[in-house]
Amino acid sequence: MQAKRPGLARVARIFCRLCALIALCCLCGMPARAGDSDFALDFTVMRLGQHRPSRGVVLVVGGIQGDEPGGFSAASLLTTHYSIHRGAVWVVPNLNFPSIIRRSRGIHGDMNRKFARLDSADPEYDAVRRIQRLIAAPQVGLVLNLHDGSGYYRPTYEDKMRNPARWGQSVIIDQDEVSGVFMGGLAGIARTVTDEANRALIRPGHRLHVHNTRTAEGDPEMERSLSYYAVRQGKAAFGLEASKDFSVEVRAYYHLLMVESFLRQAGVEFTRDFALTPQGVRDALRGDLEVSFVNNRVCLPLDDVRPAVNGLPLPREGPGQALTSRPIMAVLPCVRDGERQFCVHYGNRMITLIRPDWREVDQSLAGMRVCVDGQDVAVPFGRLLEVRENFVVHPEEGFRVNAIGFDSGREDESGLRLERKNFLPEFSVDRQGRVYRVEVYRDQRFSGLFLVRFGSGASLASGERGKLPDRPGPESALGY
Numbered sequence: 001m002q003a004k005r006p007g008l009a010r011v012a013r014i015f016c017r018l019c020a021l022i023a024l025c026c027l028c029g030m031p032a033r034a035g036d037s038d039f040a041l042d043f044t045v046m047r048l049g050q051h052r053p054s055r056g057v058v059l060v061v062g063g064i065q066g067d068e069p070g071g072f073s074a075a076s077l078l079t080t081h082y083s084i085h086r087g088a089v090w091v092v093p094n095l096n097f098p099s100i101i102r103r104s105r106g107i108h109g110d111m112n113r114k115f116a117r118l119d120s121a122d123p124e125y126d127a128v129r130r131i132q133r134l135i136a137a138p139q140v141g142l143v144l145n146l147h148d149g150s151g152y153y154r155p156t157y158e159d160k161m162r163n164p165a166r167w168g169q170s171v172i173i174d175q176d177e178v179s180g181v182f183m184g185g186l187a188g189i190a191r192t193v194t195d196e197a198n199r200a201l202i203r204p205g206h207r208l209h210v211h212n213t214r215t216a217e218g219d220p221e222m223e224r225s226l227s228y229y230a231v232r233q234g235k236a237a238f239g240l241e242a243s244k245d246f247s248v249e250v251r252a253y254y255h256l257l258m259v260e261s262f263l264r265q266a267g268v269e270f271t272r273d274f275a276l277t278p279q280g281v282r283d284a285l286r287g288d289l290e291v292s293f294v295n296n297r298v299c300l301p302l303d304d305v306r307p308a309v310n311g312l313p314l315p316r317e318g319p320g321q322a323l324t325s326r327p328i329m330a331v332l333p334c335v336r337d338g339e340r341q342f343c344v345h346y347g348n349r350m351i352t353l354i355r356p357d358w359r360e361v362d363q364s365l366a367g368m369r370v371c372v373d374g375q376d377v378a379v380p381f382g383r384l385l386e387v388r389e390n391f392v393v394h395p396e397e398g399f400r401v402n403a404i405g406f407d408s409g410r411e412d413e414s415g416l417r418l419e420r421k422n423f424l425p426e427f428s429v430d431r432q433g434r435v436y437r438v439e440v441y442r443d444q445r446f447s448g449l450f451l452v453r454f455g456s457g458a459s460l461a462s463g464e465r466g467k468l469p470d471r472p473g474p475e476s477a478l479g480y
Contacts, residue, residue, distance in 0.1 A: 041097040043127060044327045045134065048091065049084030049268070056141040056182050057088045058266050059134065060259060063328070064112045064145065064226060066099025069348050070242045070251020071146030073285055074259065076328045076347075077252065077272075081284050087268035090140070093327045095131060096124075101330060103348040112145075113221065115229035131226070136233045141182035142266055143230040146255050149241035153211050161245075168243030169208045171258065174215040174228045182266075183236035187212065189265055190238060197257040202250065202278065206243070208258075238262070249282035256281065289351070290325040291344055292382065294361060297448035299382040302344065304430040305352045311404075313439060313446040314356040359446035367448070368401070368440060369394040381440070381448025390419045391452055393438060399447060404437040420454035 043063075062075025075093035082089075094100055096111050108123045118128055135143055149167025157163040171190040178184040187210065194208040201207060215222040215231075222228055230237035240258045242251035256276060263270055274284040289302040293314055300309065322331040328347045331354075333340065342354040367380035371392040379385060393401045393414045400412035405427030408416060425433030429451065439449040 041101065041330060041332075043092050043095045043097055043131070046079045046091045046093070046327065047088065048079070048082065049086070049088035055139060056266060057090055057137075057139040058142045058144065058263060058268060059140045060089060060091045060093075060144045060146065061095055061131070061226065062092065062146045063094045063100050064096050065105045065110065065147065066096050066101070066107075067103050067105050067348070068146075068148035068244075069248045070148040070244075070246070070255055071240070072100060072328055073248055073347060074252040074255035075146055076326055077256065077281070077284055078259070079327055080288075080325070081274055082270050082272045085269045085271065087263075087266065088139070089263065089268060089270075090134070092131065092134070095127070097328075097330070100328060100347060101332070101345050112226055113224040115226050116224040132229060135226070135230045135235060140235060142262065143227065143235050143237040144259060144262055145225075145227050145237070145239045146259075147239055147241045148244045148251055150244055152205070152207075152243055152245075153209055153241070155209060167211070167241045168245065169206060169254070170211040170241045171208065172211050172213060172227065172239030172241060174213055174222060174231050174237070176212065178231055178234065178236055181234050181236060186236060186238065189236070189262070192265060193238075193258050193261040196261040197254065200257055200276075202253075206254070208254070211241075247278075249285060250278050252285065253278045253281045288325055289329070289346060291329065291331060292323045293321065294446075294448070295363075296323075296382040297361070297363075299384075299451070300429060301384065301435065301451070302346070302351050304432060306429065306431055308353040308355060309429060310355045311357040312354050312437075313359045313449070314354075315361045315446075316358055359444070362442040362445040362447045364442070365396065365399060365440065365447045368396060368438075368450070370450075379450050381450055384435075384451045384453055387420075387452050387454050390417050392417050396440075398442060400441050402439045402441065404439060406436075418452075 060075055060078060063072035072093055075091055078089065078091050079093055096106060099105065099107050099111070111124055111128065114122065114124060114128050115132065118125055122128075134140070147167070149170065151161040151163075151166035152168050153164070153166045153170035154162045155164060171193050173186040173190050176187040178186060183189060190210040194210055197208050213219050213222045215228050225239075227237040227239050240255055242254040244251075246254070253276070260270075260276070274280045287303060290299055291302060292299040298312065298314065324331070326346065330345045332343050332345060334343045334353075335341065336353070339355070342356065344351045344354060367378060367383070370377055370379045370385065371394065372385055373388050373390065385391065395412070395414040401414040403413045403418060403423070405423040406413060406418060420434070423436050427436065429435040429437060434455055435451055435453045437449050437451060440447040
């Protein structure tokens with residue numbers, strides 16, 4: 001059983017009132033007042049491949065509209081599951097991150113209609129100007145903007161869901177050609193992309209088409225879009241539309257079929273670590289979800305996490321320094337029953353609620369010695385141990401062990417042989433009752449924790465699972 005702890009501490013200090021107000025509005029579904037600033041969610045730029053390419057960089061943008069998860073999920077997979085061996089790909093998977101969290105097309109209006117004229121008072125002014133500067137960078141040669149569109153675009157009317165007014169299952173171009181630039185033959189390149197993608201259709205009715213909006217001939221809506229802004233900067237630009245009729249993994253599947261065709265035509269060589277099938281995409285999207293706190297001393301797998309994780313020891317500043325395994329994940333403050341808590345979001349979904357046990361942190365110890373199924377191993381804090389039968393945490397002078405879900409009647413549970421049957425399932429991190437926290441303390445200060453997962457498998461600490469990538473600031477080098 002969990003050792004005696006005080007109840008969750010009341011909020012002891014006030015965040016910046018403005019940021020907190022908007023965070024709570026967004027998390028609780030309350031509308032934000034006009035003029036309020038968005039909570040601190042900025043888009044991320046991830047550069048894959050060459051460090052300083054001189055030309056021909058492919059820029060992939062997802063999440064400009066927050067209710068189109070196929071596009072931003074596919075862009076996220078590029079950053080986590082692809083390796084670029086030749087050429088360079090820059091990815092912005094979460095351009096309108098606040099709207100992604102809210103599952104909104106746009107909290108402050110449609111960001112994809114802000115690229116011709118924009119008032120400096122617009123709450124998204126800075127984000128739009130930053131992405132415009134990125135598009136205009138001399139290295140960037142090709143811009144792909146990933147969307148989910150309604151129905152199925154067809155050049156001629158077939159029915160109400162398949163006609164020229166629909167956008168799904170299409171490659172959008174603004175004109176046939178951008179003369180004299182890299183990948184400037186827009187129409188021909190788009191036809192190659194649709195031809196290649198149409199050879200891998202799940203069903204014949206999913207066929208993709210090229211949609212030329214002929215923006216310059218008088219389309220005031222498209223004149224304000226990100227892709228037409230790129231064209232006006234002398235860049236080859238395309239909009240990629242998967243149908244909203246599909247599940248997220250099927251949308252992402254079609255997006256990746258299109259993106260890969262563009263990469264091949266741009267001379268980019270790449271590999272991915274999953275099968276490009278709807279099931280392969282689904283598994284890649286759902287697997288290896290993690291969040292880390294306190295310099296990786298606390299690392300939680302979220303693949304099958306419970307709706308709430310109770311009593312997680314954290315310093316008060318810890319959640320603000322959270323690291324996530326996906327760029328479309330965020331740890332955001334919320335207040336429930338008067339207590340400061342944290343919601344973990346993955347794209348449009350809230351994965352779990354973290355109810356902290358606020359603690360001071362002692363960093364004098366890096367980990368513990370543990371006997372796992374008869375073999376001694378050193379276990380750094382933040383790791384996940386695979387346990388077939390039992391484990392024993394070796395005593396460490398001056399420290400005590402608390403196995404969450406095990407009631408020994410002792411303050412220090414080091415030196416005890418522990419099996420799955422010793423743990424109460426309701427205290428597990430996962431829904432299956434297999435993963436449990438083992439926490440270590442020095443007096444009342446928290447030193448770190450590791451996880452044990454009961455079941456078949458290797459009995460050694462599982463590699464670098466607990467070590468998440470560092471993402472310092474909104475524009476990071478994740479993916480190099």
